[in-house]
Amino acid sequence: MMGIEVLNRKDFVxxxxIKWCRGCGDFNVLKTMQAVLAKTGRTRENSVFISGIGCSSRFPYYLNTYGFHTIHGRAPAIATGVKAVNPDLDVWVITGDGDALSIGGNHFIHAIRRNQDIKILLFNNAVYGLTKGQFSPTSSQGAVSKSSPLGSPDRxxxxxxxxxxxxxxxxxxTSDNDPVHMAMVLEAAANHQGTAVVEILQNCxxxxxxxxEPYNGPKSRDEHLLYLKHDKPLLFGKDQSNxxxxxxFGFKVAKANDACCLVHRPTxxxxxxxxxxxxxxxPEFPVPVGIFRQIxxxxxxxxxxxxQSVAVQKNGPxxxxxLLQKNSYQRLI
Incomplete structure (x- = not known):
């Protein structure tokens, strides 16, 4: 009896x-994703990556799996269909902040509320990169871009x-510049049963x-990122003093002490x-990274x-x- 083939990262290359700009954060995400697929025992023939439009949406071409480069904002809808007709597939959606949250906002929301077993990776660089630098739904208010020379008016x-x-x-x-943390998050998403939404802070x-950079750069992350860890206090700062x-209904920042510390419980x-x-x-608060919720x-x-099982038991296979012939006959009469 032949054993199960064990794959490594290179098997998914x-x-x-690859046609991304030199230094693009997408390279790190791709390499980490390939490693996670191997580590979690995924197979090439059972993995499907579905994308919309944007720089990140080239992702399916660079993975040795099945893939579908679809239309702007509709990747979650395509993924819903793929998974519905073949629930045994591992289905991933690759999208960007413009693709998912502007034209694709409706599909993004409804894919999530259904809790279908798909994984949505949202690359957030707060700009439309493929179409050459317009402000996106995640651009900060006042952001200067080619389409907002006086600053974006949107929140x-x-x-x-x-x-x-x-x-x-x-x-x-997670962040594109922290592959160890990213691998941990993507592995948890891969093993989750249900819709997993992962925002990746990505650099264009x-x-x-x-x-x-102000919060996730190498010189700033220790001070301004809040690393979420299960059953651990919500502490941040270089010396964990905050x-x-x-x-x-929200939070405030205080000096750390045992009496006031909240404990992170994603469940x-x-x-x-x-x-x-x-x-x-x-900058009023730190930027949380890690798993926010996992139920x-x-x-x-x-x-x-x-x-489907109930319907077959009630009405037969x-x-x-x-059925089509019956409906055609009924229309004729």
């Missing part, structure tokens, strides 16, 4: 030439707060360089806690399978040809 959308409001069962954030070296404490059933974390604004709930695929 495609022969397609930025917070992707993970939106995911929490849609009751996502898995919510996480051409049109929005160092947009996340803490998030409860303040009504909290209510999405309110994850929403509050995802709504924190820098279990029946998936969309499980519900569909149960409904059915005959599509006979």
């Amino acid at each position: 495609s022969a397609t030439q 930025a959308l917070r992707p993970l707060a939106l995911a929490a409001s849609a009751d996502a069962t898995f919510i996480a954030r 070296v051409i049109f929005n360089d160092q947009v996340h 803490a998030l404490v409860s303040d009504g 909290e059933e209510s999405a309110a806690y994850a929403f509050a974390l995802a709504s924190l604004s820098y 279990h709930r029946p998936t969309f695929d499980h519900v569909l399978t149960e409904q 059915g005959d599509l040809k006979a």
Whole structure:
């Protein structure tokens, strides 16, 4: 009896030439994703990567798996169909802040609320990179770009707060410049049963360089990132001297002490806690990274399978040809 083939990262590398700008954060995400696929025992024939439009959406070409480069904002809808007809597939959605949150906002929300077993990786560089530097739904108010020379008039959308409001069962954030942390988050997402939403703070070296540098750069991350760890206090700062404490329906910053420290529990059933974390604004607050929420709930695929089983038990397996002929006859009379 032949053993199961054990794959490594290179087995998931495609022969397609990678066409991203030199220094783009997407390279790190791609390499980390390939390693996670191997580590979690995924197979090439059972993995599907579906993308919309944007620089990140070239992702499926660079993976030696199945893939589908679809249309702007509709990747979650395509992924829903793929997973619904073949629940055994590992289905990933690759999207950007413009693709997912502007034209694709509706599909993004409904994919999440269904809790289908798909993984959504949202690359957030707060700019439209592929179309050459216009402000995006996550650009900060006042951001100067080619389409906002006097500053963006819009308030930025917070992707993970939106995911929490849609009751996502898995919510996480990581950075393209921290592959170890990113691997931990992607591995947890891969093993989650249900919709996993992962925001990746990603750098566009051409049109929005160092947009996340004030808080996730090598010299600033120790001070301004809040690393979320299960059952650990919400502490941050180089010496862990600052803490998030409860303040009504939100948080405030205080000096750390055992009496006031909140403990991070991503398994909290209510999405309110994850929403509050995802709504924190820098520089008043640190930027949380890690797993915000991770709960279990029946998936969309499980519900569909149960409904189909009930229908077959009640009405039999059915005959599509006979049904179509019956409907055609009824229309004639």
